[in-house]
Each structure stands twice: as structure tokens, then as C-alpha cells.
Amino acid sequence: MPVEDELPDRLPAVCAVIHSLYTTAGHAPVEGEAAYDVDVCAEAIRLGELLHSLLPDQTDADRGALALLLPDRGPAGPARLDEHGEVVTLDLQDRGLWDAETDRSRRRLAQ
Numbered sequence: 392m393p394v395e396d397e398l399p400d401r402l403p404a405v406c407a408v409i410h411s412l413y414t415t416a417g418h419a420p421v422e423g424e425a426a427y428d429v430d431v432c433a434e435a436i437r438l439g440e441l442l443h444s445l446l447p448d449q450t451d452a453d454r455g456a457l458a459l460l461l462p463d464r465g466p467a468g469p470a471r472l473d474e475h476g477e478v479v480t481l482d483l484q485d486r487g488l489w490d491a492e493t494d495r496s497r498r499r500l501a502q
Contacts, residue, residue: 398446409438427471427478 393401413435418427470488473479 402446405442406439409435409442412438 413432416428417432417435470484471479
């Protein structure tokens with residue numbers, strides 16, 4: 392862990408790596424036919440939550456990055472794929488499949 396006065400300068404890069412893990416490795420698996428890698432996405436979310444829990448008073452960067460990841464968590468995941476395993480874009484997802492608590496957490500983080 393860097394010394395405290397270095398955190399503000401390093402936090403955006405850490406958030407970018409977590410977001411990149413989620414968007415690149417999580418949504419473009421190198422193997423198989425799956426539209427996205429659930430385990431990689433879950434790990435990116437876990438890292439984002441860990442970062443936020445360790446540094447709750449830092450900049451908004453970690454909160455924003457985490458808010459972008461949360462729609463995939465838990466019961467929200469089924470809204471991301473149709474019955475054929477194809478990705479459903481956000482504008483077409485059935486919000487009734489989203490977990491209400493996760494959605495509230497995402498909205499709080501994004502404020």
C-alpha cells in the first residue's frame with residue numbers, strides 16, 4: 392500500500408485497472424462461447440468493493456467505477472443475457488430481474 396499522501400495520485404490508475412479487468416477480460420473471454428466471464432466480472436466487482444471499503448473517504452473515482460460494475464452482480468446478471476446467451480444491451484434489459492438492493496447501492500455510489 393502506498394503512503395497516504397500518494398493515494399490521490401494513484402487511485403485513478405487502480406480504478407482504471409479494475410474497470411479494464413471488468414470490461415475487457417470480463418466481457419471478452421478468450422475461451423469458450425460465453426458472452427462474458429462471470430468469474431472475472433465478479434472478481435472485478437470484489438476488488439472495487441474492497442478498494443471502496445479500504446478508502447471510503449478518497450475521491451469519487453472509486454465510487455464511480457464501482458457503480459458502473461454493480462449492475463452485473465448477483466440477480467442483476469440474468470438481465471444481461473437472453474435465453475440464447477446473447478448480450479442484452481442496458482436499454483433493453485428487464486429491470487425487474489435486477490436486484491433492488493444492488494441497484495440502490497449503485498445509485499448511492501453514483502451520487
